[in-house]
Amino acid sequence: MGLDFTIIPEYLDLLIAGTWWTVALTVVSMAMSLIIGVVFAVMQLSRHRLVRWPVTFFAWLFMGTPLLLQLFLIYFGLVQIGLDLNAFVAGVIALSLHFAVYNSDIIRSAIIAIDDGQYEAARSLGLSQFQTMTRTIVPQAVANVTPALGNMMIALLKESSLVSVIGVMELTLSAQRAISDSFRSFEFYLAAAAIYYVVNLTLEQAVRITERRSARYR
Amino acid sequence: MTEPIVKIRGLKKNFGQLEVLKGIDMDIEPRQIFALIGASGSGKSTLLRTINQLEEVTEGEIWFDGELVNQKLPHRQRERHLNQLRQNIGMVFQHFNLFPHLTALENVTLAPVLLRRSSKAEAIEQAKILLDKVGLADRADYYPSRLSGGQKQRVAIARALAMTPKLMLFDEVTSALDPELVGEVNRVMKELAQEHMTMIIVTHDLRFAEDVSDHVVFMADGLVAEQGPPSQVFRAPQEERTKAFLQQVFED
Ligand SMILES: Nc1ncnc2c1ncn2[C@@H]1O[C@H](COP(=O)(O)OP(=O)(O)OP(=O)(O)O)[C@@H](O)[C@H]1O
Ligand SMILES: [Mg+2]
Numbered sequence: 489m490g491l492d493f494t495i496i497p498e499y500l501d502l503l504i505a506g507t508w509w510t511v512a513l514t515v516v517s518m519a520m521s522l523i524i525g526v527v528f529a530v531m532q533l534s535r536h537r538l539v540r541w542p543v544t545f546f547a548w549l550f551m552g553t554p555l556l557l558q559l560f561l562i563y564f565g566l567v568q569i570g571l572d573l574n575a576f577v578a579g580v581i582a583l584s585l586h587f588a589v590y591n592s593d594i595i596r597s598a599i600i601a602i603d604d605g606q607y608e609a610a611r612s613l614g615l616s617q618f619q620t621m622t623r624t625i626v627p628q629a630v631a632n633v634t635p636a637l638g639n640m641m642i643a644l645l646k647e648s649s650l651v652s653v654i655g656v657m658e659l660t661l662s663a664q665r666a667i668s669d670s671f672r673s674f675e676f677y678l679a680a681a682a683i684y685y686v687v688n689l690t691l692e693q694a695v696r697i698t699e700r701r702s703a704r705y706r
Numbered sequence: 707m708t709e710p711i712v713k714i715r716g717l718k719k720n721f722g723q724l725e726v727l728k729g730i731d732m733d734i735e736p737r738q739i740f741a742l743i744g745a746s747g748s749g750k751s752t753l754l755r756t757i758n759q760l761e762e763v764t765e766g767e768i769w770f771d772g773e774l775v776n777q778k779l780p781h782r783q784r785e786r787h788l789n790q791l792r793q794n795i796g797m798v799f800q801h802f803n804l805f806p807h808l809t810a811l812e813n814v815t816l817a818p819v820l821l822r823r824s825s826k827a828e829a830i831e832q833a834k835i836l837l838d839k840v841g842l843a844d845r846a847d848y849y850p851s852r853l854s855g856g857q858k859q860r861v862a863i864a865r866a867l868a869m870t871p872k873l874m875l876f877d878e879v880t881s882a883l884d885p886e887l888v889g890e891v892n893r894v895m896k897e898l899a900q901e902h903m904t905m906i907i908v909t910h911d912l913r914f915a916e917d918v919s920d921h922v923v924f925m926a927d928g929l930v931a932e933q934g935p936p937s938q939v940f941r942a943p944q945e946e947r948t949k950a951f952l953q954q955v956f957e958d
Binding site for chain 1: 758805821851
């Protein structure tokens with residue numbers, strides 16, 4: 489049996505829906521992982537142990553264990569304590585927290601690297617600690633590490649395929665469905681790979697534009 | 707005699723074991739221009755920074771505009787008290803500390819808008835006037851990275867003035883500048899002095915101190931060693947330490 493890509497159009501709807509779910513999963517998780525990443529980073533820099541401690545715990549949990557296990561834990565494990573999440577939400581939570589922990593590490597170092605003078609200048613004008621962080625320190629820190637955060641977001645896109653195992657009909661699972669129906673594994677895996685590649689290129693382009701915009705003041 | 711705007715009594719400051727300020731008393735009247743001089747490490751910056759509480763005080767009292775600056779308060783209340791206080795005290799730093807991600811104009815409008823001094827439109831209007839005053843009307847949309855040191859420092863002065871402070875603190879604001887850029891910054895300070903802004907100027911530039919100030923404080927080893935009008939401190943110092951310091955500086 490040779491390769492026959494003419495089979496693909498028959499399953500195009502399935503693949504498009506899968507792509508859509510992958511993009512949705514990635515974009516929502518990206519946004520959340522960045523926001524939570526900033527919050528974690530700031531919490532880790534707190535003087536109060538009780539504020540730092542939960543982040544340290546999350547970091548230990550999410551850096552030290554496989555993402556797959558984290559997915560299972562959130563999707564199947566939380567049911568036992570009465571939290572019945574749908575698969576998409578569970579996927580978003582797992583991806584967000586997993587990458588938030590990495591993002592927060594990157595952002596925290598960037599915050600530490602900001603000159604003390606920036607903090608003093610803001611406070612000397614009468615800005616509160618919160619205003620100083622949100623308006624002067626964090627924007628600079630995040631802008632300074634846009635490339636590193638961009639790499640994380642590209643990794644997130646690829647790792648999102650793992651969410652197929654809990655039944656989210658994203659691109660990988662859609663391809664598998666097409667395969668089990670048509671028995672054409674090579675064609676559909678290749679098609680999925682091509683689509684991932686295109687989405688990836690788009691994301692890389694977006695990262696590059698963000699990088700250029702955030703570096704505009706340098 | 708008017709009530710002093712800054713009143714310092716028995717001020718001491720330690721960094722761990724190191725005693726940096728050893729008991730400072732000082733009164734600054736509204737509209738006075740203080741020059742704070744002294745050898746490196748004598749505690750000039752520390753003294754300046756205790757006034758707006760960038761440094762906490764170990765002992766003693768600082769009063770600003772009739773209010774005790776270093777009152778013991780619960781954390782939240784202290785934060786609010788400090789934010790309020792600092793809105794009325796402008797500070798300019800040796801290394802400018804402009805916000806690099808904001809344009810010159812945005813540097814100036816940030817605090818007034820965030821702290822609701824004025825609407826955004828009013829703040830922009832006001833910022834343009836201030837930038838014009840420091841000679842940088844045409845640089846409003848520049849990011850700090852595209853400004854010279856002297857221009858940066860003038861933006862920093864405009865930024866501090868935007869909160870319409872009652873007191874301005876200057877910590878060696880020309881020390882990091884190329885010599886040819888010192889004049890433009892000094893000119894702005896001179897202008898402020900002529901408008902009777904109350905100022906405390908820490909400087910190693912004694913000629914400028916003599917030119918601009920109406921009161922000179924010579925600090926040595928964490929204490930005020932001598933103070934008086936510039937004509938006295940510079941031309942007829944009473945203390946041996948002052949004489950030695952001046953001699954050394956003018957020899958270099
Ligand atoms: N945050 C700090 N921690 C520990 N020691 C400090 C700190 N800030 C200042 N010091 C010390 O306090 C002393 C006084 O410093 P300060 O900066 O007030 O001197 P200065 O008169 O401004 O000197 P310069 O002319 O060099 O700026 C110095 O011995 C300095 O090393
Ligand atoms: Mg100093």
